[in-house]
Amino acid sequence: MSAIDSAKEALEKAKQAAADVGARVKDAAENVKDASSEAIHKASADAESAKRADLGDDMTVGQKAGSVLSEASDRTKAAIDRTKIELRDAK
Secondary structure, eight states, rough: HHHHHHHHHHHHHHHHHHHHHHHHHHHHHHHHHHHHHHHHHHHHHHHHHHHHHHHGGGSOHHHHHHHHHHHHHHHHHHHHHHHHHHHHHOO
16 A cells, blocks of 8 residues: 555545544534423423412413413423434434
8 A cells, every 4th residue: 555545545534533523513512402402391391380280270271271281292392302312322
């Protein structure tokens, strides 16, 4: 193998290593974003649950139903964010 071939091979390896690092950094940034979003959705769901516990009978049936649906929606969004993280980590 000539020196030029060795240099080309080393350059290709360096390019691949840089691409791998870039992909890991991108995944890490997306994980942070999704973890933050997950925490926000969980907090919102917990707040809805606490609101129903605090207000109890002062809420109308419609208000309670809306609160339950809002909580379920936020918990689902949190689960989706967690799943995205887990799928990225499984790569």
